[in-house]
Amino acid sequence: MPDNIQTLLVSLEARVAGFDREMKRAVGISNKNARSIETRFAVMNRNVSRSFSDFGGMIGKAFAGAAALRGAQTLVDASTRIENSLSHRTSR
Numbered sequence: 001m002p003d004n005i006q007t008l009l010v011s012l013e014a015r016v017a018g019f020d021r022e023m024k025r026a027v028g029i030s031n032k033n034a035r036s037i038e039t040r041f042a043v044m045n046r047n048v049s050r051s052f053s054d055f056g057g058m059i060g061k062a063f064a065g066a067a068a069l070r071g072a073q074t075l076v077d078a079s080t081r082i083e084n085s086l087s088h089r090t091s092r
Helices: 002-090
Strands: none
């Protein structure tokens, strides 16, 4: 009977040691996968930030273009008024 208990204890210790090894392996795999996910999210975050930055730059350029067009229109209107004023004075 003591041999059966000793055999059972040795078997149990071997199983616990095997379980411990497998748990450490599982934790290692989980940590590796977590690092991989973190890396992918960091890359995705950089890409999204860059996209918003590019979009903001395009918006700024659009506003600058609109301001330039308004300025050009103001110059054309002023030129037209000057020409009309000059032609009105010379026709008198």
